Amino acid sequence: xxxxxxxxxxxxxxxxxxxxxxxxxxxxxxxxxxxxxxxxxxxxxxxxxxxxxxxxxxxxxxxxxxxxxxxxxxxxxxxxxxxxxxxxxxxxxxxxxxxxxxxxxxxxxxxxxxxxxxxxxxxxxxxxxxxxxxxxxxxxxxxxxxxxxxxxxxxxxxxxxxxxxxxxxxxxxxxxxxxxxxxxxxxxxxxxxxxxxxxxxxxxxxxxxxxxxxxxxxxxxxxxxxxxxxxxxxxxxxxxxxxxxxxxxxxxxxxxxxxxxxxxxxxxxxxxxxxxxxxxxxxxxxxxxxxxxxxxxxxxxxxxxxxxxxxxxxxxxxxxxxxxxxxxxxxxxxxxxxxxxxxxxxxxxxxxxxxxxxxxxxxxxxxxxxxxxxxxxxxxxxxxxxxxxxxxxxxxxxxxxxxxxxxxxxxxxxxxxxxxxxxxxxxxxxxxxxxxxxxxxxxxxxxxxxxxxxxxxxxxxxxxxxxxxxxxxxxxxxxxxxxxxxxxxxxxxxxxxxxxxxxxxxxxxxxxxxxxxxxxxxxxxxxxxxxxxxxxxxxxxxxxxxxxxxxxxxxxxxxxxxxxxxxxxxxxxxxxxxxxxxx
Amino acid sequence: xxxxxxxxxxxxxxxxxxxxxxxxxxxxxxxxxxxxxxxxxxxxxxxxxxxxxxxxxxxxxxxxxxxxxxxxxxxxxxxxxxxxxxxxxxxxxxxxxxxxxxxxxxxxxxxxxxxxxxxxxxxxxxxxxxxxxxxxxxxxxxxxxxxxxxxxxxxxxxxxxxxxx
Numbered sequence: 001x002x003x004x005x006x007x008x009x010x011x012x013x014x015x016x017x018x019x020x021x022x023x024x025x026x027x028x029x030x031x032x033x034x035x036x037x038x039x040x041x042x043x044x045x046x047x048x049x050x051x052x053x054x055x056x057x058x059x060x061x062x063x064x065x066x067x068x069x070x071x072x073x074x075x076x077x078x079x080x081x082x083x084x085x086x087x088x089x090x091x092x093x094x095x096x097x098x099x100x101x102x103x104x105x106x107x108x109x110x111x112x113x114x115x116x117x118x119x120x121x122x123x124x125x126x127x128x129x130x131x132x133x134x135x136x137x138x139x140x141x142x143x144x145x146x147x148x149x150x151x152x153x154x155x156x157x158x159x160x161x162x163x164x165x166x167x168x169x170x171x172x173x174x175x176x177x178x179x180x181x182x183x184x185x186x187x188x189x190x191x192x193x194x195x196x197x198x199x200x201x202x203x204x205x206x207x208x209x210x211x212x213x214x215x216x217x218x219x220x221x222x223x224x225x226x227x228x229x230x231x232x233x234x235x236x237x238x239x240x241x242x243x244x245x246x247x248x249x250x251x252x253x254x255x256x257x258x259x260x261x262x263x264x265x266x267x268x269x270x271x272x273x274x275x276x277x278x279x280x281x282x283x284x285x286x287x288x289x290x291x292x293x294x295x296x297x298x299x300x301x302x303x304x305x306x307x308x309x310x311x312x313x314x315x316x317x318x319x320x321x322x323x324x325x326x327x328x329x330x331x332x333x334x335x336x337x338x339x340x341x342x343x344x345x346x347x348x349x350x351x352x353x354x355x356x357x358x359x360x361x362x363x364x365x366x367x368x369x370x371x372x373x374x375x376x377x378x379x380x381x382x383x384x385x386x387x388x389x390x391x392x393x394x395x396x397x398x399x400x401x402x403x404x405x406x407x408x409x410x411x412x413x414x415x416x417x418x419x420x421x422x423x424x425x426x427x428x429x430x431x432x433x434x435x436x437x438x439x440x441x442x443x444x445x446x447x448x449x450x451x452x453x454x455x456x457x458x459x460x461x462x463x464x465x466x467x468x469x470x471x472x473x474x475x476x477x478x479x480x481x482x483x484x485x486x487x488x489x490x491x492x493x494x495x496x497x498x499x500x501x502x503x504x505x506x507x508x509x510x511x512x513x514x515x516x517x518x519x520x521x522x523x524x525x526x527x528x529x530x531x532x533x534x535x536x537x538x539x540x541x542x543x544x545x546x547x548x549x550x551x552x553x554x555x556x557x558x559x560x561x562x563x564x565x566x567x568x569x570x571x572x573x574x575x576x577x578x579x580x581x582x583x
Numbered sequence: 584x585x586x587x588x589x590x591x592x593x594x595x596x597x598x599x600x601x602x603x604x605x606x607x608x609x610x611x612x613x614x615x616x617x618x619x620x621x622x623x624x625x626x627x628x629x630x631x632x633x634x635x636x637x638x639x640x641x642x643x644x645x646x647x648x649x650x651x652x653x654x655x656x657x658x659x660x661x662x663x664x665x666x667x668x669x670x671x672x673x674x675x676x677x678x679x680x681x682x683x684x685x686x687x688x689x690x691x692x693x694x695x696x697x698x699x700x701x702x703x704x705x706x707x708x709x710x711x712x713x714x715x716x717x718x719x720x721x722x723x724x725x726x727x728x729x730x731x732x733x734x735x736x737x738x739x740x741x742x743x744x745x746x747x748x
Contacts, residue, residue: 168646174655178585184651185588185633192648582637582647 007073012080024055024066024077029523033079036088036117038155038205040067042522045160050153051091052117055079063087089121097129099206100150106207107390111515113205114153136180141190143367144360145201145211149180152208156181157518158200164504166479167310169194181208191583193313195478197306197502198360198384198511203521211360211512214381215391221352221380222265228346231266232332232411233257233356235273236422236507237385239533240358243514244389245399250529252537255404260392261356262405271407272355273414275332276421276430278555279303280546282325282572283427284434285563287497291468296320298473298488298495301427303327305365306502306511308576310478315485316578321498324573326378328421329355329362330371332411333378334571339559340411341374348374355382358422358510361502373571384512413551416538423531424476424506425452425459428499432463432470433545440466447544453535455505455527458483460495472497477504505531586655587699589663593634602627603635607642617643621653621660630661663701666708668746670694672724675714682736683722687711689736690724693743706747 005020011031018027028035039050048065055066058076063084071077078084095114103109118126136149154172158181162170169192173182183192201209221227238254247253261269287299302308302323311318326334332355337348355362362382365371371378383391392399406412417433420426429449436444451461452472457480463470473495475481481500487493503510505527516526538544546552560568606623610616620639621631628635631654640647654660672678672687687709691697694707701708717723720732731742740748 163646168648171646171648171652173648173652174585175657184636184647 007071007075009071009073009075009077011077018071020072021070024057024064024069024071024075025053027071028055028066028077028079034519035066035079036120037067037518037522038113038117038153039157040522041157041160041203041518044164045155045157047156050095050155052088054084054087054091056081056084085121088117089123092118092121092123093125093128095153096123096126097131098133099153100148101126102151106151107210107213108204108207108515111517112207113517115206116517132177134178134180139182139189140212141188142194142196142364143190143212144196144198144363145189145209147181147189147209149182149208151206152181153206154179154181155205157203157205158209161199161203164479165195165197165199165477165502166482167193167195167197170200187583193579193581193583195306195309195313195502196361196364196511197478199503201360201511202509202513202515203518205518211384211386212363213387213390214363214383215387218352218354218381218383219391221354226350227352228267228344228350229265229352229354230268230270230336230340231261231354231356232270232272232275232329233261234329234358234422234507235276235419235426235534236358236510236513236530237356237388238537239422239508239530240385240513241389242399243516244386245392247400249516249520249524249526250533252533253399254537255406256399256402258407259402259405260397260399261388263397263402264391264395266354268408268411270332270411271414271418272328272332273418273421274411274549274551275328275335276303276418276427277415277546277549277552278331278335278572279325279328279421280417280427280430280434281552281556281563282331282568283323284431284438284546286323286325287431287435288438289564291496298493298498299323300498300500301431302574303421303427304361304500304502304507305359305368306361307478307481307500309361309364309579310481310502311485312576312579313581314482315489318485318488319576319578321488322576324569324575326371326572326574327362327365328418329357329382330365330378330574331572333380334371334373335411335555337374337376337378338571339555348376351376352380353378355379356385356388357382358385358507358512359503360384360511362512368574369577370574385510385514386512389514410551410554413549415546415549416541416544417546418549419537419541420534422507422534423453423527424455424501425449425474425499426506426534427501428452428472428474428497430546431497431499432465432472434547435470436465437545437547439468443545452499455525455531457504468496470497471495472499474499476501476506478502480504508534584699586660586662587697589630589632589701591664591701591703591705593632595628595634599627600638603638604642607639611643614643614645617645617650617653618657621650625660628664630664632662632664661699663699663708664705666701667706668726669708669710670724670726671710671712671715673713673715673717673722674711675718675721677714677718678722681721683724683734685736686722686724686734686739689739690743693740694748707743 417430
C-alpha cells in the first residue's frame with residue numbers, strides 16, 4: 001500500500017485507512033467484511049446491476065452499490081443494518097419471482113450462489129412476489145452445454161466471460177421483462193461461432209448454464225461386461241478435483257483421484273500426462289522439421305480444442321500455422337484403440353476410452369472428424385472435473401479418506417513436462433526442454449524456462465538453442481490469442497513457436513473445472529494457486545523431460561517407429577476445417 | 584414485446600450496400616457511432632435483417648450479438664421489412680379505450696400477419712403505434728400516409744380491399 005494515496009473511512013464504526021479510489025466492496029475486505037455480490041466479476045463485470053451489494057453510506061440519499069462505488073475520505077459505511085438486510089432480502093425475493101425453483105433436481109444445488117444468499121438472508125417465501133413468468137425452452141443444441149434461461153438471473157456474468165474471451169456470441173437481448181441472454185437473432189448456440197470453452201459455465205452463479213452430463217453413459221459402459229473401460233486424467237485434474245470435496249485450492253490429489261477412479265470400476269486408470277509427453281515428442285519434432293524444411297512458421301500448439309475452434313471460426317487463414325498434432329486426450333485414445341488394443345488382444349470396438357478433462361470443448365473435440373485412428377472414435381466420452389466429482393459422490397466414495405494409489409502401467413508413467421501441460425506456458429516449457437535435445441543433441445543446461453511461466457496474458461521469450469534463435473510467445477484466453485494472431489497476419493510476428501490455451505490461465509482454469517463462487521474468483525488468485533500444484537509436482541519429479549518417458553520410448557520402438565513417422569501421422573495427427581464466423 | 588424476425592428473403596441491392604458502406608467508412612473508427620450506423624442502415628434498407636446486421640458488425644468491428652442486442656433494445660429498430668402498404672394502428676390511450684385492439688385483431692384476421700410482421704409477398708406490414716395526435720378521431724389507423732378515423736372493426740375488410748387485400 002506504499003506510494004498510494006490513502007483515505008480514512010469508517011466501516012461499521014471501525015476506522016480504517018484504505019487506498020483511495022477502491023470500491024467499498026474492496027475496502028470492506030480490508031476490514032474483514034464480505035459484502036455479498038451476484039453480478040460482480042472483478043475487472044470484467046463491474047456493472048452494479050444485481051443490487052445485492054447495497055450498503056448504507058452516511059449522508060447518501062439512498063443505498064449504494066458497494067461493488068462500483070468508490071470510497072472517499074471521511075466516508076462512513078454500514079454494511080449490515082436492518083435497512084441493508086431488508087433491501088437484500090427483497091432483491092432476492094424479486095429475483096426468485098421469475099426463477100425456476102427446481103432446486104431439488106438442479107445440478108448446481110449446493111454450489112448455487114443464489115441459493116446460498118437466500119439462505120444467508122433468511123428468504124422464507126420464494127413466492128413473495130408471485131407474478132407473470134416467461135417460460136424459456138432449453139438450448140441443448142451445442143455439444144458441450146445446456147442453457148436453461150428459466151434459471152437465469154440476468155447477472156450478465158456469462159456475457160462478460162464470453163466478451164473476455166473475445167468471442168461475444170451471447171448477450172442480453174430484448175428489453176425490460178423480455179430481456180434474456182441469447183445469441184444474435186436468437187439462434188441456437190450450435191449455430192453461432194461459440195468455441196465451447198465453457199467460461200460462461202464456471203462463471204454462472206446458478207444452474208442456468210451447465211455442461212452436458214455424460215456420466216450415465218460412462219456408468220453404463222462400466223457395467224457392461226463386454227466393454228473394457230479405460231480412463232485417463234488430464235494434467236490439471238489432480239490440481240483441482242480436491243476443491244469439489246472442500247479441499248484447499250491447489251491441493252494435489254493425484255493418489256486419491258486414482259483410487260477413486262479404480263473404485264468407480266474403470267478397468268484401467270491411466271494418465272493423460274503420458275500422452276502429453278507423447279505430444280511433445282511429436283510437436284517438438286514437427287517444429288524442428290518445419291524449421292529445417294521451410295514449413296509454415298510460427299507453429300502454434302493444438303492441445304486446446306477451444307482454441308482450435310476459435311482459430312477455425314475467426315482465423316481460418318491461419319490454420320496452416322496449427323500443429324497437426326492431436327491433443328493429448330485424442331492421442332491417448334488413439335494409442336489405446338490401436339497399439340494397446342492390439343497388445344491386449346481386445347477388439348477396439350469393445351474398448352471405451354474416457355477422458356477426465358478440465359474442459360467442455362473436449363466434449364466437442366471427441367466428435368470432430370479425423371479423430372478416429374482405429375476406425376472408432378479415439379475418445380468415447382470426455383467428462384469434466386465436475387462430472388467426475390459427481391460420480392465419486394454418488395458412488396458413496398469418501399474422497400478425502402481415500403488412500404493414495406498409483407496409476408496403472410504402462411500408460412501411467414509421465415514426466416514433469418507432461419504435468420505442467422495443465423497451466424499456461426506449460427506446453428511451451430515442456431516443448432523447449434525436448435527441443436533443445438532434438439536440436440543440439442544435448443540436454444538443456446537448465447530446464448526451468450521461468451520466462452514462460454506465470455499468469456500474464458501474453459508472455460514472450462527469446463532463447464538461443466544451438467545456432468538457432470528461438471523466439472516464442474505464450475497466450476492464454478482467446479482474446480489474448482487474438483493479439484498474437486493479428487500480429488501474425490500483419491507480418492509483425494517473428495516468433496518460431498506459439499503456445500495458445502483457450503482459457504485464461506490454461507486448463508487449470510478450464511470451463512470444466514470445479515465451480516468456485518465469484519467471491520473466490522474475485523479475491524483469490526485461483527489460477528496461480530492451481531498452477532502452483534502442477535509446478536510443485538514437476539519440481540519433485542525425477543524425470544522432467546518428455547523424451548525421458550520410458551513408456552513413450554517403448555511405444556515408438558514397438559509401434560510408431562519414430563516421432564512424425566508415417567505411422568505416427570496416421571495415429572497421432574489430425575486436420576482442421578474452416579468454419580464460418582456467421583452461419 | 585419481443586420483436587419478430589422476418590423470414591422474408593433479404594433483397595438488398597448493390598446500390599443499398601454502397602450507401603451503407605459509405606456510412607460505415609465514415610464511422611468505423613468510433614464504435615460509439617454504432618447507433619447512428621444502425622439508424623442510417625434502417626433508412627437505407629427499411630429494416631435491419633441478419634445480412635445488414637452482419638455488414639454493420641463486420642464494418643464497425645463490433646460483435647454481431649452486440650448489434651442485435653441494440654436492435655432488440657430500442658423500439659425504433661425493425662427486424663421485419665415494411666410492406667408496400669404499412670398499416671399502423673394506434674394503441675394510444677384514447678384509441679385503445681375506443682376499441683383499437685379489435686381493429687388490430689381484425690386486420691390480423693384479414694391479412695394474416697401479426698404486429699411487427701410483413702406478408703410474404705411484401706404487400707402489407709402491420710405495426711402498433713403510440714398516439715399519433717388524432718385522438719378526436721379515435722380509434723385511428725394509418726395506411727402509409729392515409730389516416731382512417733372513427734373506425735370499427737367491421738369497416739376494416741372494405742378498407743383493406745382498396746389496397747388489394
